[in-house]
Amino acid sequence: MTTATVVSKDGTTIAYEKIGSGPAVVLVDGAFCYREMGPSRPVAEQLSDRFTVYIYDRRARGESGDTLPYDPQREVEDLQAVAAEAGEPVDLVAFSSGCAVTLATVQAGLAVRRIGLYEFPLIVDDSRPPAPEGYQQHIRDLIAAGKNGAAVKYFMHSGIRLPRLLVELFPVFPGWSKLKKTAPTLTYDGRFMGDALDGKPIPAGRYDYVSAPTTVYAGTKSPAWMRNGNAALAQAIPGAKFVDLPGQTHQVNAAKFVPTLKEFLQ
Structure with missing residues (x-):
């Protein structure tokens, strides 16, 4: 291609x-x-x-x-x-x-x-807790502060609900640098998601x-x-x-x- x-x-x-x-x-x-x-x-x-x-x-x-x-x-x-x-x-x-x-x-x-x-x-429904209060704003704040890695981890744990221990291991996984590079676009996706995680x-x-x-x-x-x-x-x-x-x-x-x-x- x-x-x-x-x-x-x-x-x-x-x-x-x-x-x-x-x-x-x-x-x-x-x-x-x-x-x-x-x-x-x-x-x-x-x-x-x-x-x-x-x-x-x-x-x-x-x-x-x-x-x-x-x-x-x-x-x-x-x-x-x-x-x-x-x-x-x-x-x-x-x-x-x-x-x-x-x-x-x-x-x-x-x-x-x-x-x-x-x-x-x-x-x-109640099959899992909703995203924390202020979830999207917290991601925006982390990105604005240049804390891309922290934003990735917060999204993965609080948004997707991956186990915290697994999320903490992400920096040693292949692809971590790509995740951090594209982390600012989490704020873009958040604008589309709206109340989806409420x-x-x-x-x-x-x-x-x-x-x-x-x-x-x-x-x-x-x-x-x-x-x-x-x-x-x-x-x-x-x-x-x-x-x-x-x-x-x-x-x-x-x-x-x-x-x-x-x-x-x-």
Whole structure:
């Protein structure tokens, strides 16, 4: 795949690649992730035998630029720009907090054929405590103070609920430097996530604007709160289907995910 660029509405350069041939599919990454880190590349490679797949670096990640001050609308425009290169209507497949970006872009009027959402981090019941009071503000404060590593750890423990001992070991794991480098974008994802981690049911009618066929996925080895949240999301989106992926976690295995995804997108 060769890197190309598109200029978003505010003048920011967004880097992307495309692979394969067939109907256009755009992949949307979640927190930290971009073309060189996360699920998009392996998923794109396995979809490419039947689809033209677009993967892109969300702004302030990888080879994409950024323009301050940040506003969530800019990321909606970024996805719109990539989709325009692909040729609407497109299929959208999103991971984690990228689901929020995707749904916001659909709400803004992007023409889509199908939508696949993998594990939007939603707390909708008491299967886990909600994020702490002031959670998003604390992440913003840590980033503003230049404490990127501390922000990563706080997000992983207080947001994702990974065990504290595991989180403390993150600096010795491969990829720690990439996590710290992209940590400032946690504040961007936070703007999209809104009340998703507050532990309250999804308000009635929130996703009534979604008219494209939609499938929501969750792994059977993910925690109960994640599975419950995504099951509730499927119920909240008109006509959506919920699919459990056997043996999968939030870090989905492309080889296990793509066959099911192809069945939906065909």
